[in-house]
Amino acid sequence: MAKCRFCGSRDVEVHLEYARLSLCVECFLKFFERKVDSTIRKYRMFPKGTRVAIAVSGGKDSNVLLYAVKKLYPALDLIPIYLNLGIKEYSDHCEELVREITRKLELPLKIFKLEDEGFTLDDVATTRFRRKICTACGLIKRYWMNRLAYEMKAERLATGHNLDDLVKFALNHYIHGDLESILRLKPLLTSGMDGKLVAKVKPLCEVTDFEDLLYAEYSEIPYRSIDCPYATGKGYDRRQNLMKNILTVMPDFRHVFFKSHLKRFLPILEKGYELEMQLKECSVCGMPTIREVCAYCRLKEKLTNKD
Numbered sequence: 001m002a003k004c005r006f007c008g009s010r011d012v013e014v015h016l017e018y019a020r021l022s023l024c025v026e027c028f029l030k031f032f033e034r035k036v037d038s039t040i041r042k043y044r045m046f047p048k049g050t051r052v053a054i055a056v057s058g059g060k061d062s063n064v065l066l067y068a069v070k071k072l073y074p075a076l077d078l079i080p081i082y083l084n085l086g087i088k089e090y091s092d093h094c095e096e097l098v099r100e101i102t103r104k105l106e107l108p109l110k111i112f113k114l115e116d117e118g119f120t121l122d123d124v125a126t127t128r129f130r131r132k133i134c135t136a137c138g139l140i141k142r143y144w145m146n147r148l149a150y151e152m153k154a155e156r157l158a159t160g161h162n163l164d165d166l167v168k169f170a171l172n173h174y175i176h177g178d179l180e181s182i183l184r185l186k187p188l189l190t191s192g193m194d195g196k197l198v199a200k201v202k203p204l205c206e207v208t209d210f211e212d213l214l215y216a217e218y219s220e221i222p223y224r225s226i227d228c229p230y231a232t233g234k235g236y237d238r239r240q241n242l243m244k245n246i247l248t249v250m251p252d253f254r255h256v257f258f259k260s261h262l263k264r265f266l267p268i269l270e271k272g273y274e275l276e277m278q279l280k281e282c283s284v285c286g287m288p289t290i291r292e293v294c295a296y297c298r299l300k301e302k303l304t305n306k307d
Helices: 025-042 062-071 089-104 130-151 161-176 181-184 209-218 232-247 252-273 295-304
Strands: 014-016 021-023 053-055 079-085 110-113 154-160 200-201
Touching: 021 025, 021 089, 025 062, 053 062, 053 130, 062 079, 062 209, 079 130, 089 232, 110 130, 130 154, 130 295, 161 181, 161 232, 161 252, 161 295, 181 252, 200 209, 232 252
Parallel strands: 053 079, 053 154, 079 110, 154 200
Antiparallel strands: 014 021
């Protein structure tokens, strides 16, 4: 049996092809945590005294993020946030898992229920928005994660996006020429409007989806066992297959591509293009928007207006 590349004494359990590393379980866990810690420090994600809100969904990535950050920075002021979107069975299943991990880590948990707004995502599925329900869901989640983080006086909002997620986003944005989204795809996106737009950080941006899965399994981190009933579609499957095909011939593609995005493309794009972010307060809710009424309030009005 081959021995671990790092310790040289324990048997190999993990092979990371992109890095040509074969590790035992113990050394893999240390390797993963060092990568996350290095990312946080490199981008100065958590300045001293910072209150950090962590968006948890019950999935492996956000639960791994919460667990790893708590282990690496036990004194950090952490606030886990869970949004219950009212998806039958699925949302309550995820909420219970989030409750389980926050109890284990002895952290306070902030839960927001969309039904308190007068509708749920299942309600959205019965309207004309059903064909774009993932777009509506993303809008709702971004709005409430930011708003709750702001209301809880957090200076950072951390999400569990890993390297696979960010590369898929980047590829999609480059293919469609979505320049504004490309410019926002960073490990740290700064705040605005005196903190009403909370700074966003992605501490898992340099670890792969496979590494997240292994870390969750080896650390015995609970995560959801069912998929969102709305997260299906041919477009998603095509992107998954495209990534698998690329990785078979270029195992380090994700790392090379995202590094090029950050180090080569972004600096040039930022010099030649300035985001027009003339933010103002929404006339309905007071949160940041570029229009008179923010996208969330417009959506809510359409969904709850019974006239």
